[in-house]
Amino acid sequence: MCDADFESYLDLLSRFLRLNRRQREDIRRELRAHLEDAIDDEMSSGVSRTQALRHVLDDFGDAAELAARFSKFERRRRWLMQGTVAAACIGFLVLAISIFSPDATVPTGVALATARAGDEQVGAAETPPDQEIRQALQTRISEVNFQEAPLDQVLEWLNGFMQVNLHVQWRRLEDIGIERGTPIDMNLRDVSAECVLRLVVDEFPEVDVDYEILDNVLIISSREALQRRATTRVYDVRDVLRAVEAKAAPAPGYRTTGMPADAASPSRAMGTGGSGEGSIFRGSGSGLPGGGGLVATVAHQESPEQRAVNEFTELLTNAVAPDTWQSNGGVGYVQILSGMLVVRQYEGVHADIRQLLADLRAVAAELE
């Protein structure tokens, strides 16, 4: 009965490992041998086989974490030596050095001890710090299986795959009623880490939980707390606006169609003649989040440029995180200046905006 426990552990580990079949089998075999040896050892001091098994399995630790450590090398990240003595030793020595001879230069040995995997390290200095996190968020996870897993462990597990600086503001979360131990249930296959993070964050609909990237730190906190951390970014949208102007026929006013016209429909007039329905944003249902159904604005005599700007702004604030904009009491602010889109928003919303721009450009290219 207890041997079955071990087999399940190995199964779980095997599924988390992102290696080929032969390597996984290899690891299973090796760990099984280790287990047997460890059990023999334990039993020689008188404990029962069941107890010995339990003890050794505890020692192995969490299957997901262990798998992540195997995978870590696959992704060529830094590796910290985990010998308990080594860490304590270095800590003490560095402390002693800094206290007793403040002007001594710490020898390269410290660098040796804390970052001993130099051979395999990719040139991380080339990518800006938040790029690394963005990439880490795209890490694929082959299996996610939480059954009433506590939130803090879920986040740690997730970070086992991403290996980024993760900072969870627990006090802020507790302030809005989210405990560390909140149980999470999830059962997915082959998803990105970001997807899992998003889903976890969305577990709490009444309270606003979100995440953000600051330098090379991934912060998870309440929206309220992150509000002070909304960032302002500038996007060059001249090409998008130009595409809008080019398609739009100058007209005193226009109506909304109220529903997305489908791509093949000839009624989607592309600015030929004065039909007044030539906006690129009108009814381009495919690929646009929330496409169609724009609110009509009052007809003034405005320049095509101005109209393009207004239309785009409206699209943005309606299609992307509508409740986070200032017009709805949120913190989000947007303005277009000379083709530069300036937005103050949370990280997650910025990601959505980037996606929207990419989609718009893709559709515009198709329509050329």
Added chain:
Amino acid sequence: MVLSDLGRGNRYGYRILSSLRARSGGRVDLKAGTLYPILHKLERSGCVRSWWDNSTGRDRKWYALTDKGRHRLEADAREWLDYAACVRAILRPVMGALEGGAVEPTVNGGGA
């Protein structure tokens, strides 16, 4: 540390753990979850090679140092010893005050 243990002879995983524990007087207590990823990484970087053997009664994966591994061990060991000596020199006045005598460095051996 793992390399240094393999420097003493061919080993399989569990033996490395117990050997390190014994040689350090119980102070170095690596966990399986730490050791096996290290071994795999060393193998991938060519510092050790492995093979399966069940002549000892159990089907086990054995490891041995390669030449590259040996060089790596020597280089790491030298760095560590230099480092330890340097720190010792800096701390001499402190250690004198703390213990009224010389203090042994607590770690002695290969870096990996």
